[in-house]
Every structure is written in structure tokens, then in C-alpha cells.
Amino acid sequence: MLKGLKHSIEAEGFHLEERFFSDDTFVDNLGDSLVRIFESLDGLEASCYPGTVHFLLDRDPVFLTLLEDRRMHEIAREVVGNDIRLHSYNGLVVEPDSLMVQQEIHRDGKACRDCGRLEGFQILIFLDDYIKDNGAIRVLKKNKNYLEEPTLEEFENDSVVIEGPAGSVLFFEAGIWHASGQNFSEKARRSITLVYFKGNVSPQIDFCEALDDDFKSALPADIKSLIGLDNNVPKNVGEFYLNAKKKDMGGYENG
Numbered sequence: 001m002l003k004g005l006k007h008s009i010e011a012e013g014f015h016l017e018e019r020f021f022s023d024d025t026f027v028d029n030l031g032d033s034l035v036r037i038f039e040s041l042d043g044l045e046a047s048c049y050p051g052t053v054h055f056l057l058d059r060d061p062v063f064l065t066l067l068e069d070r071r072m073h074e075i076a077r078e079v080v081g082n083d084i085r086l087h088s089y090n091g092l093v094v095e096p097d098s099l100m101v102q103q104e105i106h107r108d109g110k111a112c113r114d115c116g117r118l119e120g121f122q123i124l125i126f127l128d129d130y131i132k133d134n135g136a137i138r139v140l141k142k143n144k145n146y147l148e149e150p151t152l153e154e155f156e157n158d159s160v161v162i163e164g165p166a167g168s169v170l171f172f173e174a175g176i177w178h179a180s181g182q183n184f185s186e187k188a189r190r191s192i193t194l195v196y197f198k199g200n201v202s203p204q205i206d207f208c209e210a211l212d213d214d215f216k217s218a219l220p221a222d223i224k225s226l227i228g229l230d231n232n233v234p235k236n237v238g239e240f241y242l243n244a245k246k247k248d249m250g251g252y253e254n255g
């Protein structure tokens with residue numbers, strides 16, 4: 001799979017792996033948890049980006065289980081390099097006839113004019129079947145100007161709709177322009193997006209500040225590193241010495 005995936009990413013900027021997650025119960029659990037959280041949102045969280053649930057990681061244990069599927073991170077490392085960091089981990093619940101910012105032609109995260117495959121990588125996990133009628137994502141294939149923002153007309157002419165069954169995963173470079181369609185079906189379309197960037201790009205949220213200490217300390221070492229907890233800079237002199245003590249006085253780092 002990896003060889004084909006790398007080839008498609010290289011040539012077109014994206015690759016769909018049908019039923020990458022073949023355990024239907026797991027995919028259903030992800031979808032159910034996402035909807036439960038979505039329905040409990042209020043205030044700014046409910047109104048600022050309708051249809052988007054941000055910062056999934058500690059909202060339900062199933063989202064940590066998903067992050068512990070290292071196959072996804074390995075693929076991101078193959079494409080971007082070893083020094084990757086999770087930039088964002090969000091969910092989408094696209095309700096019938098709803099309007100969302102994702103319907104505009106866009107790129108996620110810190111993708112900028114110069115950010116092609118070297119900088120970032122995105123994974124979109126379908127929790128329901130993606131079909132034209134429910135507004136499946138459209139992506140603009142790579143061409144020689146693919147980092148430039150396309151006009152509406154260019155996007156309409158040159159983009160492709162990505163359809164696939166629940167459990168499928170769309171892998172794409174962060175530099176690829178894309179947009180959701182409108183959901184004309186009678187059921188919500190749900191998905192999860194993981195965006196990775198190189199370690200020197202700041203994430204959508206400071207995971208270190210946002211997560212609870214108990215949650216952080218129970219995380220496996222590689223997941224800590226993936227979300228940037230390794231870079232936990234002491235906030236003050238007191239914390240610096242406390243960290244040094246915690247290391248059992250095994251030496252003052254950079255001391």
C-alpha cells in the first residue's frame with residue numbers, strides 16, 4: 001500500500017485508501033462519540049465554526065485509541081519526514097443542508113503559498129460513506145501551479161469528488177486545495193481530520209497547556225512526542241528546577 005500511496009501523493013497530491021479502517025464497530029464508535037460531543041457543544045464552540053468539533057484528543061477515550069493507530073503517523077512520516085508534529089485533531093458533522101466554512105476552497109493549518117508536501121500532511125477519515133449527494137470532499141489535483149489559490153472556475157473544472165465507503169481514508173498534502181460539498185442527503189456526514197506539520201510549525205492548540213496533567217502523563221511516549229509534549233518549556237525558574245528534581249537529580253538539562 002505504501003508504495004502506491006507515495007506514488008499517488010507524488011503525482012496527484014492525494015490518495016484514497018478504501019476501508020483503511022475495516023473494523024466497522026470502531027468506526028461506528030468514533031462516529032457516535034463525535035456526534036455526542038457535537039450535540040453537547042455550546043457557546044462559541046457551537047457557533048464559531050458550525051459543524052466542526054475541535055480538539056478531539058481528550059474528549060473521549062476512543063479518540064486516543066485512534067491516535068494510537070501508528071499506521072497513520074508512519075505514513076505521514078514517509079511523506080513529510082521524521083520530524084512531524086500533530087497540528088490539529090478535529091471532527092466534522094455535516095448536517096443535511098448545513099453551511100460550513102469548509103465549503104469554501106481552502107487549505108488547513110499553516111499551509112501557505114510555499115507549503116507543499118515538505119511541510120504538512122492531512123488525513124481525512126470517513127466515518128460515513130462519502131458520496132456526491134452528501135457533499136463528499138472535492139480536491140484539486142496537483143498541477144504546476146498547485147500551490148497558487150485557484151479561481152472558482154479552475155477549481156470547478158479541475159477538481160475531483162472523492163467518494164468512498166465509511167472507514168476509508170483520504171491522505172493528502174497540506175498544500176492541496178479542497179472543499180466540502182453541500183449535504184443534500186437526509187443524514188449527517190461525519191469525519192475526522194488529522195493535520196501534521198513539521199516540528200517547527202506551531203500547532204492549532206498548545207496541547208501541553210490544553211490537556212490535563214493526568215491525561216498527559218498516561219500517554220505513551222511516542223504520542224507525547226507527536227503532540228509536542230517533548231518541547232515543554234519550563235514556564236519559570238521554579239518549574240525549571242522542579243523538572244530537574246523530577247529527573248531525580250540526574251543532571252540539570254542545559255544547566
Ligand SMILES: O=C(O)CCC(=O)C(=O)O
Pocket residue numbers: 092094102108124135136137178179180181191193
Ligand atoms: O470532509 C469534508 O467535507 C471536507 C473536510 C475539509 O475540508 C477539511 O477538513 O478541511
